[in-house]
Amino acid sequence: MSSSSPAPGSTAPGSAPIAGTAPLSLCAREPHVPADRLVAEMVPPPRFDSVRFGTYIPDPNQPSQSEAVRVLEGFAAGLDGAPATGGKRGFLGFGRSKAPKTPAGPRGVYLDGGYGVGKTHLLASLWHATPAEPSRKAFGTFVELTNLVGALGFQQTVQTLSGHRLLCIDEFELDDPGDTVLVSTLLGKLVEAGVALAATSNTLPGKLGEGRFAAADFLREIQGLSAHFRTLRIDGEDYRHRGLPEAPAPYSDDEVTRAAHATDGASLDDFPALLDHLARVHPSRYGALTDGIAAVCLTGVRPVPDQSTALRLVVLADRLYDREVPVLASGLPFDRLFSEEMLKGGYRKKYFRAISRLTALARDAARLVDNR
Structure with missing residues (x-):
């Protein structure tokens, strides 16, 4: 875990005690998904449960x-x-x-x-x-x-x-x-x-x-x-960013940690630790990994180290977007997650999609800091 980031549920060094209940942790979860649940959940995810042709606005x-x-x-x-x-x-x-x-x-x-x-x-x-x-x-x-x-x-x-x-x-x-x-x-x-x-x-x-x-x-x-x-x-063009301002700048570790403690159902994890944990959970279980999570708070966001890790992160980003889970983060902005080599390679479209979706979720998460 990053030495500059507080552990989930802890207080950043030198900061005042944090009020509220201890946040959840994605790293503490290793969900098992039975086969009957896999079949039963083959329906549009929450973000797309109410969409219809009539709600699609063509350019x-x-x-x-x-x-x-x-x-x-x-x-x-x-x-x-x-x-x-x-x-x-x-x-x-x-x-x-x-x-x-x-x-x-x-x-x-x-x-x-x-x-x-x-x-x-x-x-x-x-x-x-x-x-x-x-x-x-x-x-x-x-x-x-x-x-x-x-x-x-x-x-x-x-x-x-x-x-x-x-x-x-x-x-x-x-x-x-x-x-x-x-x-x-x-x-x-x-x-x-x-x-x-x-x-x-x-x-x-x-x-x-x-x-x-x-x-x-x-x-x-x-x-x-x-x-x-x-x-x-x-x-x-990408409707998520059509006419909208630039993606919000990352917050400080302290702001992210405080928001996690103040938000019921929020998770708090160090970003490198979460990437390591994703390697131990099959991507098909990433949806279950987020069950009951109201917001994902991440400290120490940094570039992903390799392509396998990047592809796992893409799947997690998709599941969070499907479930409309806001993502509050410190560290680097999401458009710097993937290296230039990755963005020019065979999976570039997946990485651009992940950046687009995480940026939209980061906008959604601004209220966690503004309203606490």
Whole structure:
């Protein structure tokens, strides 16, 4: 733990005693997530629980955003609750064919675009608009989907999801060859069973894995994944920072510590210690790691030391953003978390997304200091 940062629940050297209850600590948590919870939680997270197509505000200078809404509304209308058997729906789920054959065209839609253009908002809106019971449509991140396979086994996962009308996959990324083969096979089985697919990503389906592993060696699997989707490009700038001031400057260790003690349900951790702890918790459990946390307070933020650590931090940032958990921090600002080399590498879009989301959460956290 950093010598310049107070331990969770302690008082900074030379400062006055801190009133309030001792804060929680993420580093003290090692959650276990049973398989039935993984399935039950495949719904839009709290931030996107109330979004709908009508609450999405397209940028008038970006016609692709309005076009995406139009196509997705039609997609949802086509998923009219017909039995989920192969070949019962046509292209993108519109219309139905009498022949029980699996159609040759794509069985899903793929939302491609930069971070902050509202792809997750649209994906969650599609889930809400699809006329099926919640138990017959699933929503999860790519990491959560692969972990479901690990928890249930491949065949059980296929059986569990095959009765669904729709599977929505957020943050679709392929970080290694094993994921490529696994997901290609899984989605192929689900398409055969008549499950419609929808996904978001910052990378075109034909470019998945590029810059991260020898994608050419798995070209057939990647092309197979691409064939399941019709791509909708969504252009635009990051709405989280559209017309807003610059990200707030980090606070002092003392300010962060005092705010943590004064905020019910806040956690307080030293940033390097938290990075070490994340290595001991599977990324699929990062959501459970934040259960009941009202705010995350971090002291001693500094650049992440390596790519593996950086990718774990990206997942945590996504889960905190999904759950609308503000992040109050001391040390370096969040736009200095990742090295220049990282921001130019194969995972650059993930890192920029994390910076964007953590900055938004840092703005949300300003009230913890202002209102205490």
